[in-house]
Amino acid sequence: MGRAPCCEKDGLKRGAWSPEEDQRLADYIARHGHPNWRALPKHAGLLRCGKSCRLRWVNYLSPDIKRGNFTADEEDLIIRLHQTLGNRWSVIAAQLPGRTDNEIKNVWHSHLKKRLEDGLKPAADHDAGGSGRQKSRKQAKARSATVDARKRQTSPQGQSSSSLTCSTVTESAAAVSSSPSDNATITGASHGHQLVKEDTSSSEAVTDNSFLSSTDVTGMIDLGATDEDLSLAMSSSSNWSDDQDFWIKMLQEGGDIIDLPEL
DNA sequence: AAGGCTGCCAACCGCAGTGAA
DNA sequence: ATTCACTGCGGTTGGCAGCCT
Structure with a gap:
């Protein structure tokens, strides 16, 4: 039966995210949230798979993320x-x-x-x-x-870590x-x-x-x-x-x- | 000064879990 | 009960930057 790939690989961008892509993703999520990661890149105009968008958001763009060295x-x-x-x-x-x-x-x-x-x-x-x-x-x-x-x-x-211990x-x-x-x-x-x-x-x-x-x-x-x-x-x-x-x-x-x- | 080596981070990959149809 | 789509998780890797010889 086989699982369908998470996204079509063709035409999708991979590798490091550009500031523009970050901005697009952050803007879209700020406006609409992320009820469906799979559909998100299409709606946000990103040439990424949903998985990649999710990862980028969760690991990097989310405002909840604390920056700076570990205490x-x-x-x-x-x-x-x-x-x-x-x-x-x-x-x-x-x-x-x-x-x-x-x-x-x-x-x-x-x-x-x-x-x-x-x-x-x-x-x-x-x-x-x-x-x-x-x-x-x-x-x-x-x-x-x-x-x-x-x-x-x-x-x-651009968050400074200076406030962190x-x-x-x-x-x-x-x-x-x-x-x-x-x-x-x-x-x-x-x-x-x-x-x-x-x-x-x-x-x-x-x-x-x-x-x-x-x-x-x-x-x-x-x-x-x-x-x-x-x-x-x-x-x-x-x-x-x-x-x-x-x-x-x-x-x-x-x-x-x-x-x-x-x- | 240059090449090699090492460490770090971001991102990818594949699998498992879960819920809806 | 089964299938399928989607999400989340953990392992792994590639690229970059800095230090050492």
Whole structure:
């Protein structure tokens, strides 16, 4: 039977979006919303497939998107959620208002994953294999935050990240997550479980139990989020409770994860 | 100064889930 | 109950920019 392709490939543009296309898409959605992604490009006069339009909107043009580097709190949260949920980026993104799954995925693969891996390695490994190239990788990693900031400031949205609390990628999570054994930490760190924040505006010490409670998601989301952000995040993760229960059950039954790690 | 290497981000691809007909 | 269209998700990749040798 076969699934029809999401769109005819012929005559459709691919690759990077031009400012004009962005403008068209944003204007159209502002006026009409996006009840039907498939029909949208035709109505908006775009030579793109609906899928591409949706992706562009969701990951880049939507006004809900927060620009700028990830804060240390956000990074910590991603690490924690990933340890519990795995690569379920959309669920993780739902807990980080203004962040997209794609962005989180990229950050994970480019920064956080490596940082965790580095943290897990014995120190000798770093030195023994410490070629100049490896050194430069780390330096490049440290640079990346600066590069990101530069790139994002030139984005079509033109939103400055200056109002955000920026963290360089190198600073915090190594301490946060450099336990010698990933899994051991996950299952073993059963005390405390507080997400320590220097910025006490978000204040609530987030316990794992509160995280695991399907009725108390908001306590975890609070990274300076507004009520609108929270409701948005909640609505966008409407399956969260069921979903979460399912995974928690699975993980607990499997004995993989009893509790969230202390970071 | 130039080429190579690396990292990052945006975008694409294919599959799965869901709801309507 | 089945089929089909549509949306959403996660994995992957290409292009670009910066640093290092």
